Amino acid sequence: MDEPGEIMITRRNLLKMGAASATAIAAPPFASAQEAKSDASSAASRPPVTIPLSIEVNGEVEHLEVDTRTTLLDALREHLHLTGTKKGCDHGQCGACTVHVNGRRTNSCLTLAVMQQGASVTTIEGLGTRASLHPMQAAFVKHDGYQCGYCTPGQICSAVAVLDEIRQGIPSHVSADLTARPQATAAEVRERMSGNICRCGAYSNIAVAIAEVAGSKA
Ligand code: FES
Numbered sequence: 001m002d003e004p005g006e007i008m009i010t011r012r013n014l015l016k017m018g019a020a021s022a023t024a025i026a027a028p029p030f031a032s033a034q035e036a037k038s039d040a041s042s043a044a045s046r047p048p049v050t051i052p053l054s055i056e057v058n059g060e061v062e063h064l065e066v067d068t069r070t071t072l073l074d075a076l077r078e079h080l081h082l083t084g085t086k087k088g089c090d091h092g093q094c095g096a097c098t099v100h101v102n103g104r105r106t107n108s109c110l111t112l113a114v115m116q117q118g119a120s121v122t123t124i125e126g127l128g129t130r131a132s133l134h135p136m137q138a139a140f141v142k143h144d145g146y147q148c149g150y151c152t153p154g155q156i157c158s159a160v161a162v163l164d165e166i167r168q169g170i171p172s173h174v175s176a177d178l179t180a181r182p183q184a185t186a187a188e189v190r191e192r193m194s195g196n197i198c199r200c201g202a203y204s205n206i207a208v209a210i211a212e213v214a215g216s217k218a
Pocket residue numbers: 086087088089090091092093094095096097098107108109110
């Protein structure tokens with residue numbers, strides 16, 4: 001016999017209660033998804049905000065009008081048609097989009113074009129010419145530092161900057177003595193090039209090409 005006030009919970013009642021609470025929990029996300037969808041569609045219907053951009057690319061001053069959301073990578077490829085710079089991951093993880101910005105290597109997919117107002121950018125097209133390759137480009141060709149070639153522009157831009165960093169005495173994670181001038185050892189070069197992924201696995205030939213330019217051993 002049940003005590004007074006005690007609720008008799010049958011299996012059927014329990015199932016009903018469960019269904020009711022599941023509906024109550026599910027309702028708010030559905031409502032907020034609808035709201036988010038309507039916010040997104042009203043944002044999509046607004047015209048893009050554009051801004052004039054002056055930027056020096058490979059020695060030429062370029063004047064563009066870009067959507068404020070345009071990355072430097074897309075400005076180079078889509079606006080200036082410099083397609084040597086490659087889009088790999090578009091998330092800063094592969095290094096295919098590496099260019100030099102004011103002399104420093106930069107993942108161009110990770111910076112907005114409008115953040116580089118007035119900057120000086122060098123892409124693979126600006127490093128050398130067909131008739132006169134940059135020594136790093138010539139070394140990659142000589143040592144087969146590629147297979148499909150998709151990562152190669154980023155690898156070469158990075159490698160040129162890596163040797164500059166070493167010449168400037170900038171230490172890396174593997175520099176044993178932070179006060180000593182770093183040398184272009186295999187370990188230093190491999191560490192500094194670790195942000196440039198090669199899906200073809202041409203790493204050993206890339207290392208040989210860089211070592212030749214550095215005058216060191218791979
Ligand atoms: Fe920029 Fe991969 S495309 S890091």
